[in-house]
Amino acid sequence: MAKRLSLFERRRRRVRSALRAKSGGRLRLSVHRSGRHIYAQVIDDSRGHTVAAASSLEKGFEGPGGTVDAAARVGRMLAERARNAGVTAVVFDRGGFLFHGRVKALAEAAREGGLEF
Template structure:
């Protein structure tokens, strides 16, 4: 068995905890790269994406690797989710630590109406 990186170990730990608490709710998945941040709401039962937003999208202003960009993405995702009829989700941070841009996105999504 290959030795896993700390990121991969965190990702496995987060994913197993999500499976335990899921209860039929869609998953808000976050990916953070060096230049941008991406988020999508996924219905795993149906295997489809219900809503998505990123700092790479057209109309996005300013650099994508900032806390301000993460706040914009969180608000935009929450608006799209409400249009799709989604109000409660399970937050999947992947292997990313819950601080900085990931935390800013989550807080903005909560303020805009998503519950998790």
Template sequence: MAKDLEALARRKAKVRRAIRVAANGRPRLSVHRTSQHIYAQVIDDANGETLAAASSLEKDLRTSLKTGADTDAAKTIGKLVAERALAKGVTAVVFDRGAYIFHGRVKALAEGAREGGLQF
């Protein structure tokens, strides 16, 4: 179990280092997923603040989504976080998948954010 957590931490750190190099001052779109929900944040690392956020736990989404743990929910969250980021004036971000593989719900969230107008 400890080795799995160490591998997860190494993978996450590796992705984060690559993002810092590629960011060039752009905020990052960070994704976190659990077995039941998915979360997304647009974070400005230079100022240390969250510019926009969305999750499948929000009340208005809980009624419209069947579950927070499928690709449809992830795509909806991606569109919502993109809409909120565009309202704050953010058009370009770097995608931070964390330690997750770019597949399934993480990929669906990215596609939703792109459809919503974010560029990465």
């Protein structure tokens, strides 16, 4: 009997397979959003290694972590850490999340911070 996938899982798989086809060997900026926090990391899939990461759970992060402003701060922090690691170009992996709200705010802040995607 075939297992039926949720809409989220179907979206995540569709996005990830499209990224693999079009990435051209670039690193992947992966986003995870929960009800209270947002997490982002730049991943080198060829080595299975996380190059840079940021989240709203980090020490010194003031205010609620589940807001659009918090997502923008995480995007800026991640862009700075990725640039310090020598990364300038990535592909954006939104996972199964829709590109609006906190995910969009994180992406725009990362672009402003110097990441190209």
